[in-house]
Amino acid sequence: MKAFVAKVSAFAREEDGVALTEYLILLALLVGGVIGAVTLAGENLSDAWSTWGTWWTTEVSAPSSGGGGGGTTTTTGGTTTTGG
Secondary structure, rough: OOOHHHHHHHHOOOHHHHHHHHHHHHHHHHHHHHHHHHHHHHHHHHHHHHHHHHHHHHHOOOOHHHHOOOOEEEEOOOEEEEEO
16 A cells, blocks of 8 residues: 555655646547537437428428329319319
8 A cells, every 4th residue: 555655645745746637637528518419419419400300391392293294283272174
């Protein structure tokens, strides 16, 4: 146990130990910032994707394949007219 305490005391007295501690604190802050940014961006991206998916399924419809001639089909009063 005395050897461990001696090593910790020597580590604390050295300048390298202080510099290493500062770098570890800086690294921890950077990692926390990156994790926070990714989490925030992920939530916003998920919300945007859900909104776009809802719009796509409710507002956009596939073109109809009426007649195969590429013309338009109009129904008025029971009469169907195909143009093209």
